[in-house]
Amino acid sequence: MVSVINTVDTSHEDMIHDAQMDYYGTRLATCSSDRSVKIFDVRNGGQILIADLRGHEGPVWQVAWAHPMYGNILASCSYDRKVIVWKEENGTWEKTYEYTGHDSSVNSVCWAPHDYGLILACGSSDGAISLLSYTGDGQWEVKKISNAHTIGCNAVSWAPAVVPGSLIDQPSGQKPNYIKRFASGGCDNLVKLWKEEDGQWKEEQKLEAHSDWVRDVAWAPSIGLPTSTIASCSQDGRVFIWTCDDTSGNSWSPKLLHKFNDVVWHVSWSITANILAVSGGDNKVTLWKESVDGLWACISDVNKGQGAVSAITEGQQNEQ
Amino acid sequence: MARIRAASALVAAGFPSALPFSTSLGLLGKPRSSPWLLPVRAPGHRHQRGGGPEPALAAGLRVKIFLKKSRLGRVSGGCPPFHPRSLDGGGKVTPSEPSLLLQYKESGLSSSSYELSQYMFDSSDQYDPASSQTWSPIQSALHLVGPEIAPQKYPHPHVPVCFGAGGQLVRVCPNSPAEGQPALVEMHSLEVRYFLSCLPLSCREDLHKVDVMTFCQRRVALSEVETQRGRDSALLWKLLLLLCRQNGAMVGSDTAELLMQDCKRRERYHRQETVANLINLTDESWPVPGGGMPDLLTGEIPPCTETPQHSVEKFTKLLFYGRKKEALDRAMRSQLWGHALFLSSKMDLRTYSWVLSGFTSTLALNDPLQTLFQLMSGRIPQAALCCGDERWGDWRPHLDVILSNQIGDAELNHRAIIAMGDTLAGKGLIEAAHFCYLMANVTLGCYRVRTDRVVLLGSSQETDCIQRTEVFEYCQLLGHPKAFIPAFQMYKLLYASRLADYGLPSQALHYCEGIGITLLAQGQSSYPVLLEQVIKVGLGTSSASPPSCWDSTSDSSPSSSPPHPPNTGVRVGCHQHILFIIIYL
Numbered sequence: 001m002v003s004v005i006n007t008v009d010t011s012h013e014d015m016i017h018d019a020q021m022d023y024y025g026t027r028l029a030t031c032s033s034d035r036s037v038k039i040f041d042v043r044n045g046g047q048i049l050i051a052d053l054r055g056h057e058g059p060v061w062q063v064a065w066a067h068p069m070y071g072n073i074l075a076s077c078s079y080d081r082k083v084i085v086w087k088e089e090n091g092t093w094e095k096t097y098e099y100t101g102h103d104s105s106v107n108s109v110c111w112a113p114h115d116y117g118l119i120l121a122c123g124s125s126d127g128a129i130s131l132l133s134y135t136g137d138g139q140w141e142v143k144k145i146s147n148a149h150t151i152g153c154n155a156v157s158w159a160p161a162v163v164p165g166s167l168i169d170q171p172s173g174q175k176p177n178y179i180k181r182f183a184s185g186g187c188d189n190l191v192k193l194w195k196e197e198d199g200q201w202k203e204e205q206k207l208e209a210h211s212d213w214v215r216d217v218a219w220a221p222s223i224g225l226p227t228s229t230i231a232s233c234s235q236d237g238r239v240f241i242w243t244c245d246d247t248s249g250n251s252w253s254p255k256l257l258h259k260f261n262d263v264v265w266h267v268s269w270s271i272t273a274n275i276l277a278v279s280g281g282d283n284k285v286t287l288w289k290e291s292v293d294g295l296w297a298c299i300s301d302v303n304k305g306q307g308a309v310s311a312i313t314e315g316q317q318n319e320q
Numbered sequence: 321m322a323r324i325r326a327a328s329a330l331v332a333a334g335f336p337s338a339l340p341f342s343t344s345l346g347l348l349g350k351p352r353s354s355p356w357l358l359p360v361r362a363p364g365h366r367h368q369r370g371g372g373p374e375p376a377l378a379a380g381l382r383v384k385i386f387l388k389k390s391r392l393g394r395v396s397g398g399c400p401p402f403h404p405r406s407l408d409g410g411g412k413v414t415p416s417e418p419s420l421l422l423q424y425k426e427s428g429l430s431s432s433s434y435e436l437s438q439y440m441f442d443s444s445d446q447y448d449p450a451s452s453q454t455w456s457p458i459q460s461a462l463h464l465v466g467p468e469i470a471p472q473k474y475p476h477p478h479v480p481v482c483f484g485a486g487g488q489l490v491r492v493c494p495n496s497p498a499e500g501q502p503a504l505v506e507m508h509s510l511e512v513r514y515f516l517s518c519l520p521l522s523c524r525e526d527l528h529k530v531d532v533m534t535f536c537q538r539r540v541a542l543s544e545v546e547t548q549r550g551r552d553s554a555l556l557w558k559l560l561l562l563l564c565r566q567n568g569a570m571v572g573s574d575t576a577e578l579l580m581q582d583c584k585r586r587e588r589y590h591r592q593e594t595v596a597n598l599i600n601l602t603d604e605s606w607p608v609p610g611g612g613m614p615d616l617l618t619g620e621i622p623p624c625t626e627t628p629q630h631s632v633e634k635f636t637k638l639l640f641y642g643r644k645k646e647a648l649d650r651a652m653r654s655q656l657w658g659h660a661l662f663l664s665s666k667m668d669l670r671t672y673s674w675v676l677s678g679f680t681s682t683l684a685l686n687d688p689l690q691t692l693f694q695l696m697s698g699r700i701p702q703a704a705l706c707c708g709d710e711r712w713g714d715w716r717p718h719l720d721v722i723l724s725n726q727i728g729d730a731e732l733n734h735r736a737i738i739a740m741g742d743t744l745a746g747k748g749l750i751e752a753a754h755f756c757y758l759m760a761n762v763t764l765g766c767y768r769v770r771t772d773r774v775v776l777l778g779s780s781q782e783t784d785c786i787q788r789t790e791v792f793e794y795c796q797l798l799g800h801p802k803a804f805i806p807a808f809q810m811y812k813l814l815y816a817s818r819l820a821d822y823g824l825p826s827q828a829l830h831y832c833e834g835i836g837i838t839l840l841a842q843g844q845s846s847y848p849v850l851l852e853q854v855i856k857v858g859l860g861t862s863s864a865s866p867p868s869c870w871d872s873t874s875d876s877s878p879s880s881s882p883p884h885p886p887n888t889g890v891r892v893g894c895h896q897h898i899l900f901i902i903i904y905l
Binding site: 003004005006007008009010011012013014015016017018019020021023024025028030032034042059061079104105107125126152154162166167223224225265266268269270271272273274275277279281283284285287302 | 470471472473474476477478479480481482483484485486488489490491492494495496497498502503504505506507508509510810813814817818820821822849850853856857
């Protein structure tokens with residue numbers, strides 16, 4: 001069952017485009033077409049406005065919290081072609097960095113796993129993906145992948161900082177050799193995987209299955225099992241689950257989760273990748289879980305204000 | 321164009337009315353260098369949904385085609401209409417002619433009809449007529465220069481969704497504040513009900529043996545007995561129950577009793593009539609019982625039916641003449657097996673084997689007696705390779721007969737049981753296969769390793785499998801306090817992560833502690849990655865303030881040295897429940 005525990009009235013003056021919880025689940029950041037980013041304290045069912053951040057000149061599409069080890073940092077991207085990094089200093093939120101290197105709307109921002117440092121990936125409608133790395137003293141280094149996707153890039157998502165299969169292999173206690181990877185989805189109907197080699201970003205894989213613009217990609221978190229998983233959703237109404245079983249990351253195979261009747265806007269993994277939330281043009285949110293034999297089943301239908309919705313589970317049926 | 325550039329400054333300052341033109345496409349030009357493209361909109365413009373004129377097309381080619389054929393009348397607005405404030409509305413405007421864009425949309429030429437639809441002139445949309453006067457079409461100024469204006473990422477209200485810590489789900493309501501609906505965000509708590517009844521055992525405080533046994537009994541009661549799979553599943557739980565009762569010791573005869581308990585339908589093993597189906601273990605052909613072979617001495621063909629006494633007489637008569645082979649032959653055909661076996665056992669080995677196979681051929685192929693004889697003769701029984709098949713009957717008596725009579729070659733017994741398990745697994749009877757493997761003391765491994773036969777006990781929903789394996793681990797611990805199933809710890813971690821995701825953080829945490837303690841008991845440096853992940857999952861469930869270790873490696877002032885990933889060193893988990901310190905290099 002899914003039950004509503006809190007409803008936050010954000011007082012945004014236009015559509016909300018993203019809402020993200022911070023690492024501890026105590027703060028909620030929202031962004032809207034009204035050009036503002038708001039942060040609320042949502043502990044214990046409350047909703048206290050902490051900050052109303054202004055600085056964008058267009059609809060703000062996405063926000064992303066950095067890992068708390070770097071402090072309270074939030075990134076936002078907007079139609080105004082800007083990426084702004086906000087930071088809480090001495091109790092107040094301020095703009096700490098503004099990136100204007102894109103020629104068009106920046107559609108997606110995503111922080112890399114904290115093990116790699118403070119790195120932000122940004123995908124834009126100009127087709128490029130920028131990687132902003134904090135190098136210290138208020139300085140940020142920029143690496144740009146031009147023409148990552150023709151027409152535009154809609155979503156970026158980092159791979160977890162876990163070597164696939166390490167949980168089973170149990171390598172010796174030395175620091176693992178991470179390879180930085182992320183996935184992007186674009187208007188060329190493709191999902192692309194990027195890999196850093198010798199300080200340069202290269203296209204590693206092209207995943208083709210969608211017949212229309214890819215609206216969102218999400219690389220599933222991992223605890224070190226050998227399988228890597230990516231979810232992608234598209235204008236064509238399809239959601240695909242891509243899996244790769246070998247550690248070199250070369251052979252990805254798609255599995256169709258479901259074909260919806262309308263565009264699917266968002267896919268999002270739970271913290272430990274057991275559940276996938278899918279949200280589409282019909283404004284319905286469905287939750288999906290993989291069973292032992294690899295089939296994906298819808299476990300719940302989260303609809304507005306309905307509170308407890310029955311979850312279809314085997315266990316429940318057994319009990320009855 | 322100069323006019324446009326001059327106006328750009330004004331636009332940037334927030335006065336789009338200074339913009340001299342609009343086209344059917346909205347603003348065009350060179351987005352790369354044109355500041356006037358900044359989507360700024362002054363008060364006075366209403367947000368338009370759907371059919372409003374939003375510069376959305378980004379495909380240059382599409383734009384080209386469109387413009388060449390455009391007969392569109394004036395389309396108001398040039399800036400993306402995303403202004404939040406609702407306004408007193410303007411009047412309705414009716415389109416003068418059917419929109420070409422509408423035709424394109426319906427023809428399906430464009431893949432993203434959303435983008436096209438944004439250009440469509442929808443009569444139901446309201447817009448401020450005052451604003452329309454600021455835009456006047458300038459078609460002559462149009463030239464296309466590649467990908468132009470970015471489409472709106474989300475043209476309509478939608479439902480962004482994300483997960484939060486501690487089993488929370490954040491869902492934005494698809495409201496439009498511009499139309500007076502409140503901008504709400506819902507926070508949901510995910511607690512899949514069935515999980516509460518399926519908590520791992522180690523989560524429970526003061527777990528007693530009786531609790532585990534009761535748990536197993538309940539599972540037995542819940543299994544469906546109509547299907548073979550259900551029965552096998554119940555059997556597996558009964559085995560675990562038995563193991564628990566016996567503190568992890570597995571005695572063959574006890575489990576055999578368990579097996580036979582279940583066999584309500586005693587099968588009758590009918591002898592196969594066709595000779596061709598019989599297993600021929602020797603080279604010689606068998607005498608067909610009742611076959612018409614004439615007696616070489618008397619020349620008469622023995623009748624098919626004969627009294628036993630008569631048969632014995634015949635048998636004895638042949639022996640008077642020293643014709644042992646024929647006597648044996650006669651005895652076998654007359655079913656005088658005792659006589660035949662006695663005589664042949666005192667002759668050569670070959671003859672004895674011949675008589676023996678003759679005897680076993682009278683048994684049904686799937687008779688458990690066959691299984692026993694074959695095993696005792698030093699071979700992997702046929703049953704081990706054929707069981708699980710419907711025609712072969714129940715696998716249980718066969719396993720029973722092997723388990724209860726383990727004499728002689730222990731290694732052969734072991735291999736026979738494993739072979740049986742493999743056959744059952746190959747036929748999809750996983751629970752039955754796992755029962756066999758447990759009897760053979762196969763170690764539990766992990767999915768990735770092909771040679772590992774068992775990973776988690778059973779084949780139903782993964783949670784059930786993890787629970788079964790947990791009970792098994794518990795039983796082993798009862799017998800040997802240092803018992804440890806390495807690969808299983810990983811699945812326990814998986815389970816803990818699920819508990820965390822499903823809104824049961826404290827149980828997840830408790831479970832992680834259990835795993836952590838088990839791993840530490842094995843030696844701190846044995847499973848570094850697993851330990852690290854256990855900590856991550858455990859800390860992730862924490863609702864308390866961040867651990868102090870992070871504060872020491874990060875620095876909030878921007879002027880400090882760049883934050884680096886935490887070096888391996890001392891990691892301290894100082895949540896109120898976790899108190900273990902892991903130190904590894």
